[in-house]
Amino acid sequence: MIDQPTIDRILDAANIMDVVSEFVTLRKRGVNYVGLCPFHDDKSPSFYVSPSKNICKCFACGEGGTAVHFIMKHEQLGYYDALRYLAKKYNIDIQERELTDKEKQIRSDRESMFIVNAWAQKYFTSMLYDHIDGKTIGMRYFIERGFREDTIRKFQLGYSLDKRDALYQEAIKSGYKKEFLEKTGLIIAYEDGRVNDRFRGRVIFPVHSLSGKVVAFGGRVLKKDEKTAKYVNSPESEIYHKSxxxxxxxxxxxxxxxxxxxxxxxxxxxxxxxxxxxxxxxxxxxxxxxxxxxxxxxxxxxxxxxxxxxxxxxxxxxxxxxxxxxxxxxxxxxxxxxxxxxxxxxxxxxxxxxxxxxxxxxxxxxxxxxxxx
Ligand SMILES: [Zn+2]
Missing domain, CATH: 3.40.1360.10 (Dna Topoisomerase Vi A Subunit; Chain: A, domain 2)
Structure with a gap:
């Protein structure tokens, strides 16, 4: 899927210090660097990074290896997705052929859920900026709170329309599968076939993982109605473990x-x-x-x-x-x-x-x- 010359370029570019220090605080110790291991319950720093050998290793649990191994383990990615992750980090273009239907199917649920969440975040943001309700209700709330434009953009805040299935309809129209909308908790599907959006008439706060992916959403209601919960959050899922x-x-x-x-x-x-x-x-x-x-x-x-x-x-x-x-x-x-x-x-x-x-x-x-x- 990625040709060998490109793989070689990625492997050459991936600097172990760069890659690991995005997730682990490293302190110099002799010729190496050391930090708390992200893969086991580490109380004293056991995770070593060797800049000269361009590898990392935990001396307590044994995890480690090259930058690719580290990303595979840390971000729960397959080999090729770890390469793509690193290619993006180092601005290396990858020429990939179109995936076959079979290959598309094989792509993990997790990945599909991240894709759906990324789409939903953009959808909620576009409602906030472009829809009349988003502008007059959602944006007004943020401005009354004193949030600046750059702050709203940075945290990718949004608005969900006060309609039964507005997000669902838009998602299906855009080619997203009901299965993953349900697995991420963006919709609630009932046995009789009815589908409701989980977030309705709420300002939206996306929750980002350590690496910046949207894993969940929190929605705050703006109406003063005692029967409605003030906050609604995404449920636990394959990609969101609240704890x-x-x-x-x-x-x-x-x-x-x-x-x-x-x-x-x-x-x-x-x-x-x-x-x-x-x-x-x-x-x-x-x-x-x-x-x-x-x-x-x-x-x-x-x-x-x-x-x-x-x-x-x-x-x-x-x-x-x-x-x-x-x-x-x-x-x-x-x-x-x-x-x-x-x-x-x-x-x-x-x-x-x-x-x-x-x-x-x-x-x-x-x-x-x-x-x-
Ligand atoms: Zn360890």
Missing amino acids: NELYGIYFAKQAIVKADCCFLVEGYTDVISMHQSGVENVVASSGTALTHGQIRLIHRFTDNITVLYDGDAAGIKAAIRGIDLLLAEGMNVKVVLLPDGEDPDSFARSHSASEFSDFIRNNETDFVRFKTQ
């Missing part, structure tokens, strides 16, 4: 490494407002208690985490939950309680990045002390 994802990690990872610290907040809008005010090393657990998998994800980039919570009683309770887990993972945990009545979203909107940093510096408490206060 292993953190909202914002794709946009935050470089800033986390640079600051050697990660802020943890509760919701989508907390993350977005903080980014907009210039604080980019921030992720959200999206309302659920922190999990082991989420902590490991952060731990790959830093040992230091600062939990930001609302100053009310519920906020304090939520802050204490989950923190024992962070400590057990060997992380340094600090806590900042925001002034009463503020959440990270409102606080970021009313303060500049430097004011925000000053407040954090003056108010962060080591967790062990915080708990005994």
